[in-house]
Amino acid sequence: MSDERRLDVLRAIVADFVATHEPVGSKSLVERHELGVSSATVRNDMAVLEEDGYIVQPHTSAGRIPTDKGYRLFVDRLTGIRPVSRAERRAIRTFLDSAVDLDNVVDRTVRLLSDITRQVAMVQYPSLSRSRIRHVELVELGNARLLVIVIADTGRVEQRVLELPDGFASDLISDLHARINDALVDREFAEVSGLTDQVAAGFTGVDDQVVRAVLGSVQEAATEEVEERIVIGGTANLARETADLPHSVHPILEALEEHVVLLRLLGETTATDEVSVRIGHENDVVGMNAASVVSVGYGPDSSALAHLGVVGPTRMDYAGNIAAVRAVARYLGRVLADQ
Amino acid sequence: MSDERRLDVLRAIVADFVATHEPVGSKSLVERHELGVSSATVRNDMAVLEEDGYIVQPHTSAGRIPTDKGYRLFVDRLTGIRPVSRAERRAIRTFLDSAVDLDNVVDRTVRLLSDITRQVAMVQYPSLSRSRIRHVELVELGNARLLVIVIADTGRVEQRVLELPDGFASDLISDLHARINDALVDREFAEVSGLTDQVAAGFTGVDDQVVRAVLGSVQEAATEEVEERIVIGGTANLARETADLPHSVHPILEALEEHVVLLRLLGETTATDEVSVRIGHENDVVGMNAASVVSVGYGPDSSALAHLGVVGPTRMDYAGNIAAVRAVARYLGRVLADQ
DNA sequence: AGTTGGCACTCGACTTCCATGAGTGCCAAC
DNA sequence: GTTGGCACTCATGGAAGTCGAGTGCCAACT
Numbered sequence: 001m002s003d004e005r006r007l008d009v010l011r012a013i014v015a016d017f018v019a020t021h022e023p024v025g026s027k028s029l030v031e032r033h034e035l036g037v038s039s040a041t042v043r044n045d046m047a048v049l050e051e052d053g054y055i056v057q058p059h060t061s062a063g064r065i066p067t068d069k070g071y072r073l074f075v076d077r078l079t080g081i082r083p084v085s086r087a088e089r090r091a092i093r094t095f096l097d098s099a100v101d102l103d104n105v106v107d108r109t110v111r112l113l114s115d116i117t118r119q120v121a122m123v124q125y126p127s128l129s130r131s132r133i134r135h136v137e138l139v140e141l142g143n144a145r146l147l148v149i150v151i152a153d154t155g156r157v158e159q160r161v162l163e164l165p166d167g168f169a170s171d172l173i174s175d176l177h178a179r180i181n182d183a184l185v186d187r188e189f190a191e192v193s194g195l196t197d198q199v200a201a202g203f204t205g206v207d208d209q210v211v212r213a214v215l216g217s218v219q220e221a222a223t224e225e226v227e228e229r230i231v232i233g234g235t236a237n238l239a240r241e242t243a244d245l246p247h248s249v250h251p252i253l254e255a256l257e258e259h260v261v262l263l264r265l266l267g268e269t270t271a272t273d274e275v276s277v278r279i280g281h282e283n284d285v286v287g288m289n290a291a292s293v294v295s296v297g298y299g300p301d302s303s304a305l306a307h308l309g310v311v312g313p314t315r316m317d318y319a320g321n322i323a324a325v326r327a328v329a330r331y332l333g334r335v336l337a338d339q
Numbered sequence: 340m341s342d343e344r345r346l347d348v349l350r351a352i353v354a355d356f357v358a359t360h361e362p363v364g365s366k367s368l369v370e371r372h373e374l375g376v377s378s379a380t381v382r383n384d385m386a387v388l389e390e391d392g393y394i395v396q397p398h399t400s401a402g403r404i405p406t407d408k409g410y411r412l413f414v415d416r417l418t419g420i421r422p423v424s425r426a427e428r429r430a431i432r433t434f435l436d437s438a439v440d441l442d443n444v445v446d447r448t449v450r451l452l453s454d455i456t457r458q459v460a461m462v463q464y465p466s467l468s469r470s471r472i473r474h475v476e477l478v479e480l481g482n483a484r485l486l487v488i489v490i491a492d493t494g495r496v497e498q499r500v501l502e503l504p505d506g507f508a509s510d511l512i513s514d515l516h517a518r519i520n521d522a523l524v525d526r527e528f529a530e531v532s533g534l535t536d537q538v539a540a541g542f543t544g545v546d547d548q549v550v551r552a553v554l555g556s557v558q559e560a561a562t563e564e565v566e567e568r569i570v571i572g573g574t575a576n577l578a579r580e581t582a583d584l585p586h587s588v589h590p591i592l593e594a595l596e597e598h599v600v601l602l603r604l605l606g607e608t609t610a611t612d613e614v615s616v617r618i619g620h621e622n623d624v625v626g627m628n629a630a631s632v633v634s635v636g637y638g639p640d641s642s643a644l645a646h647l648g649v650v651g652p653t654r655m656d657y658a659g660n661i662a663a664v665r666a667v668a669r670y671l672g673r674v675l676a677d678q
Numbered sequence: 679a680g681t682t683g684g685c686a687c688t689c690g691a692c693t694t695c696c697a698t699g700a701g702t703g704c705c706a707a708c
Numbered sequence: 709g710t711t712g713g714c715a716c717t718c719a720t721g722g723a724a725g726t727c728g729a730g731t732g733c734c735a736a737c738t
Binding site: 362364365366367378382383385386396399400401402403 | 699700701702703
C-alpha cells in the first residue's frame, strides 16, 4: 500500500468535493480519475485516510469529505501552483495601473482579487508604522483652527483639525512647519515620537502651548491607534458559494465586519513573503471555523508593508487562490513602489 | 365599511408580518389587536384590501402578506414616527463625537446606523461638487514629482502625483501655489474649471508646460470622475434578517457591491430633506426588487451634501428605520458643520 | 503483501399517503 | 354593515416504504 497513492486519493477527493460540494464515494472517484486501481482498493485507502483523520463520512453509507487536517495535508503537498493566466495577468496590470490615488488602488485591488478568486477579498492599507513620512503640511483654516496633514510615502494621508489658542503667530506656524519637515521627512513613522520631542526642544521660550499642541497633533496623526485600516469586498461571492449551507454565511459575514479581528487574522501571516493558508479551525476566530484564509504580505521590494488575502469556505480552490493572491500582491507592491 | 378601519387592518397586518415573518390570518389578527370587530368582518376587509392589491395570499388557505403597494400605503399613512430613544440619541452623540477625521466619521456612521437599525447601512461621502475648497497644497517630492492635494471644507482630501518636466523652478511652484489658493479657496468645486483657467491666464510667458500640468492636476483632483464614494456596512444583518429565504440574500449583496448602482439609488432621494422610502419594485435596480431603501440627504445647515440610508427586506420596521436614518443624518450634519 | 470482485448491510433521500388545522369565502341572520 | 356558521382548500408534518449509493469485510487472486 503506497503512501503516495493514498495522497493521490486524498487529492482526488479534495478535487471532486471542491467541484461538486457533495461527499465523494469510491466508485465515482475511480470513474472520474485515472487512479489505475479498483474501487475496492480505493475503499481500503479511504479507510486508512479516515482513521488518520484526513477525511470523514457525514453519515454512514455516505461518501467522504476532507477534514481540515485533510485540506492541510493537501495544501502542504500541493504540487505545482498553476501560474495565473496571461489574461489574468493583463487584467491585473491594466486594472491597477489606471488607479489615481491610494484609496483608488486599494478599492481596485479588492475588486480585482474578489473577481479573480470569486471569494471575499481583504486588503489592508499600507501600515503607517512601516512607512516613511513624505511630508507634513500645516494649513491655517481661520477661526484659530489648524489643519495638520501627514503624508506617507505610500500615498496614505492622515489629517487632524486642531483648535489653537487665540492670537497665535502665523510666523510661528510656518517656522514650525519648516522644522517639522526638516526633522521628519523620510524618517519612519515609528521614530516620530522621539523626533517631535527634538523639534519641541528646539523651541525654547516661544509660545510653548501652540508648539506642543501642533506637535502633539502630528504625533497623534502619525501613530493613530486606528492606523490599521482594511477594506473587504466580494461578499456576494460568499452567499453564492455557500448557497447550500445558508446557516454558515451569517457568522462569517459577522466576523468580516469586525475589522480588528480580520487584521489579527491577516497579521498572523508568517513573516516570510510566502503565501499563508489557514484552514477552518486553524483560525481561532469565532465564526470563521468553517472558513479558510489565504493571505500574504505585500509591499515594494518584498518588504511586507501590510497584508491582503481572501476568505472562503474550506472547500475552496486552494491552488488557484494561492496563485491569485500571490500575483495580486506582487503587482500591488510594484504599483506602490512607483508612487 | 369604513376606509379608516381597513387602513387599521392593513397596519395590523404589516405589524404582525414584520414581527413574525409569517402570513397573518383574520383570527390571529383580532386576537392580537384591539380592532373591535369580529374576524368575519376583518375577512371582509381583507378581501377588499386584496382586491385593491394591498395584500396577497401566498397560497389559498394561508394568511395574507402585504404587497409592495401595501407597504407603500402603510408608509404614506404612517402616524407618528417614534422618536429615537434617549439612549440611542446619546449613543449617536458619543459615537460620532469621538471621530478623528472624515474617514473615521463615515466609518463610524455606517457602523452606528447598521447597529441601530439592524439593517445594511450605506453612507455616501460628502459630495465634492457641493463642497467648497478649503485649501490646495503643492508638495515637491523630489525626482521632479509634485504632489497635489485638494482639501474640501468637509474634510475630504483628494490627491494626485504629477510628473514634472526636469528643471522646473521651485519659485514658480510656490507662486503658483499662492495664486491657486487665492483664486480657489472658499469657492465651490463646481467653479474650479473656470477658475483654474483664470489662474492660467495670469501666467503669460513663463513655463507654460508646468503651469498647465499643475492646474490640470488640480482640476482633475477636484472633479474626479470617481468623486462619489460610498461605504456600506452591516451586511451580516442581511443574512440574519433573511435567514428564512436564503435565496434572496445573494442578489442583494451583489447589488450592494455595485457602488455606482447604490449611488444612483441614494441619489433618487427627493430633493427635500425629508426621508425617502423606496419599497421593493419601486427600486428598479436588478436584485433589489425584494428590498426596501430608506434614505435621506445630510449636510450642515440642512443643505444636502450627500445621502445616507439603510437597505433591508421589504418587511422591515419602517417607522423605526425612518426615525433612525433621520436622527443619524441630522447629527452627522451637525458634526460636519463643526469640522 | 497488496489488489480485486463479490456480497450483505446501512441509512439518507425521496416518494406516497394521510390526518390535521389554520385560514378562507360565502351566506343567512342580525 | 356586522356577525356566526359552515363547507372547502391546501400547506404542513408525520408515518411508512422504496431506492440506491456507499460501505466494510472476506475470500480469492497475483
